[in-house]
Amino acid sequence: MAINQELLELLVCPKCKGRLDADPQWRWLDCPACALRYEVRDNIPIMLVEEAKPLAKG
Numbered sequence: 001m002a003i004n005q006e007l008l009e010l011l012v013c014p015k016c017k018g019r020l021d022a023d024p025q026w027r028w029l030d031c032p033a034c035a036l037r038y039e040v041r042d043n044i045p046i047m048l049v050e051e052a053k054p055l056a057k058g
Contacts, residue, residue, distance in 0.1 A: 015049045030055060
């Protein structure tokens with residue numbers, strides 16, 4: 001599914017309220033400020049800090 005740009009502009013990181021960057025295939029949302037990755041399951045962003053994964057360094 002393509003990223004809905006309007007939805008992406010409304011979503012913010014639940015931890016810092018910062019902007020999110022989306023994967024082109026809409027599989028995850030990354031917060032560069034917190035270095036967290038939020039998974040998208042069945043086209044639904046899982047915006048729970050407890051379920052976020054750290055971004056890989058490097």
